[in-house]
Amino acid sequence: MNNTNHLNYILRLADSPMILGQRLSEWCGHGPILEQDIALTNIALDFIGQARNLYQYAAKFEAKGRTEDDFAFLRDPLKYKNVLLVEQPNGNWGQTIMRQFLYDSFNFYFYNELKNSTDTQISAIAEKSLKEIKYHLRYSSEWTARLGDGTEESHMKMQNALDELWMYTGELCTPDALDEEAAKAGIGVDLNKIHPYVEEKVDAILRRATLQKPESNWMQKGGKQGQHSEHLGFILAEMQFMQRAYPGAEW
């Protein structure tokens, strides 16, 4: 794998937790009950921390003087390679939980493999992150079951959330050229390999939650190639405002 692609793979790893952490952090102060406000913020902190570790590594790997903040705050949507799922709006608490559950189901098995990366930096970061991710999956699985099988109202809200978000799950386990190359080089994860595990986990929890997987199998794609939904532009406009408005300033 050449250095450009290697770097792009690291950045791809970083961008999804960055955007998801940013999204989750919007909840801080607005959660349904204090205990859960705190719980969700812990998850946001985990993701932003993971993204930061990966951006730091990307900066070191590239060795051209760019910093973690340059990667986070000075790249446009076209350069961001996060999956579409994580940029979807928070919506109500149920939508946030559903988005989280769908992502965590993938992310857990993904990181479980990523820790075997031949890139020792990536594998070290993955190993450390995996402990957090394991907890995320447990948390979002429980909450998906709770709300899916809670009251009539919560069931309906969760089913709606699943129907809305399902089409963004396709690209999680569908490899593109870069995924394949990284997997082959032993640096990245073979998505085909984890796909059945992810599916099994999702099915099991949806069953517990008494939710129906949507019939349509039409999937959106493009996030990993920088083709995003409209939401990302707004996320970055907000997130990058300071760095864009005051170029070069230290904070």
Place this chain on the structure above:
Amino acid sequence: MTDAKQLSLEDNFQAKVDAEIKIEPKDWMPEKYRKTLIRQISQHAHSEIVGMLPEGNWITRAPSLRRKLGLLAKVQDEAGHGLYLYSACETLGIERDTLLDQLHTGKAKYSSIFNYPTTTWADIGAIGWLVDGAAIMNQVPICRCSYGPYARAMVRVCKEESFHQRQGFEILLTLSKGTDEQRAMLQDAVNRWWWPSVMMFGPSDKDSPNTAQSMKWKIKRFTNDDLRQKFVDVCVGQAEILGVTLPDPDLKYNEETGHWDFGTINWDEFWQVVKGNGPCNRQRLNARKKAHEEGAWVREAAMAYAEKQEQCEVASVAKVA
């Protein structure tokens, strides 16, 4: 209860307080002591969770990843502090939900400082330095409050709070070493937050009728004016390090008292903000109400699910038996 018995209970209670013996939830206490505590602790808890809002504004716009993590963790801490304090309050026999209702209906107050807007990033630094600084000044003595659960909650709060003020000061220090634009931002924030912070200690002692009783019960350890003076004295030196001017032309060292004299506080503004006429009162309260109302279905569903689970367990145990 006879008057004599009541009197001896009260004497007994006061003797314990005087001897610095903590009062615990199930101990006898005068009804007014209980009410005063509920009012003060819940007001304190409300301030923590309303206080999340002005700073929360800047989480998504924090200028670096390091700052984003620091700010997010700090605002989360405030949620934690709110929670510790609601818990302390609940030991007095009142539910958190009731307390929240009091906040939402405007019956309970919270610190007025959070009714001011955070318009620039420098405000996040200024809040950390001045608002948290004033809060710590207020809170440290409460760690020795006569009511055990409140005192213990405050020990935990103060331990966590210490990083908040340092974080704020560091944000400002970075600005002070930055561009002209950043220094202007810094001075502007200090201009706007200084007086509201000075007001945070509450009305002057002569207009604070509850102070004497609260001090006797050791709920309060210092008067508002004493704490305010201490705060001003500390800030003067710190402002110098930051290279900012505190917006008070009357600020002058008094050789005789060894303290810094300061100008007249605009109590009219203070009372207007308390009454609901601050720049953000409605906005803050609406945000809290919205979060609570929109969370209702979540809380209900989680409860319903837990009850279902419990029934399932009971049913399966019955089957085995």
Place this chain on the structure above:
Amino acid sequence: MSKKNWPLWEVFIRSKQGLNHKHVGSLHATNAEMAIENARDVYTRRKEGVSIWVVESVHISASNPDASDELFEPATDKVYRHPTFYDLPDEVKHM
């Protein structure tokens, strides 16, 4: 819909192996599992613990403070329960 609040739970944390669990405060949760998770998120954010106990507050029975005199006073003058009550010659160094 019936409005039912999440019950209150008391939280006990073991700060490190070898120490007792200690009461740290309370929180609300729908059941024991959630109470443990909430306690993890609320009370161990700064590595304060290695183990968590939770118990629903209504299940705690407490001694009555009005009975403190008869419960605890009698122990105060039983000095013979303490090692310092017994005189030993100085030559016996450790006992």
